[in-house]
Amino acid sequence: MEQHPCATCRDNCCAPLRGLKVTRAEFDRVFSDKVDRLSIIDNGDWLQISSTTGACPNLRDGLCQVYDDRPMECRLFPYTIETITPRDQVVQVYVHGSTHCPAREQLKPAVTTAHAMVSDFCADAFPHLSADITIIDRPNPVALRVSRAARRFRLATTL
Ligand code: SF4
Ligand code: SF4
Numbered sequence: 001m002e003q004h005p006c007a008t009c010r011d012n013c014c015a016p017l018r019g020l021k022v023t024r025a026e027f028d029r030v031f032s033d034k035v036d037r038l039s040i041i042d043n044g045d046w047l048q049i050s051s052t053t054g055a056c057p058n059l060r061d062g063l064c065q066v067y068d069d070r071p072m073e074c075r076l077f078p079y080t081i082e083t084i085t086p087r088d089q090v091v092q093v094y095v096h097g098s099t100h101c102p103a104r105e106q107l108k109p110a111v112t113t114a115h116a117m118v119s120d121f122c123a124d125a126f127p128h129l130s131a132d133i134t135i136i137d138r139p140n141p142v143a144l145r146v147s148r149a150a151r152r153f154r155l156a157t158t159l
Contacts, residue, residue: 015055
């Protein structure tokens with residue numbers, strides 16, 4: 001059986017944990033009992049978390065202890081949510097695929113899957129916004145624009 005590339009990776013991408021974006025529901029599910037090891041920026045329906053001890057508190061012996069329940073941004077990797085910028089009636093989410101992950105090409109989700117994952121994240125993070133999704137190809141970095149006025153997500157990407 002083929003070995004998973006993470007099993008032999010020397011660069012564990014969960015250590016250090018810096019600035020992971022999670023929805024409130026994701027936080028409650030896998031991080032709420034580990035707040036003593038986290039620095040947390042609470043933005044309401046979504047949070048940005050970093051480890052105060054280095055590695056993600058869900059990492060043990062090099063393995064994620066909540067793998068089947070891990071948050072969307074963990075599933076999205078090797079893509080990363082860089083910024084979420086609410087501004088007036090628009091929220092912009094920038095996603096990039098710049099990483100040293102040696103298995104990047106093997107692990108990255110299909111473009112349509114990545115679109116759906118980021119859109120689902122936004123649906124949870126901004127529940128008052130919903131949700132026709134328009135996908136437009138654009139150069140990197142990926143930009144997902146959420147328009148409150150139009151009540152429409154516009155996802156612009158070439159992942
Ligand atoms: S996702 Fe990439 S960087 Fe992270 S542990 Fe696996 S192979 Fe290493
Ligand atoms: S929840 Fe799991 S996959 Fe996500 S950063 Fe922590 S250890 Fe890594």
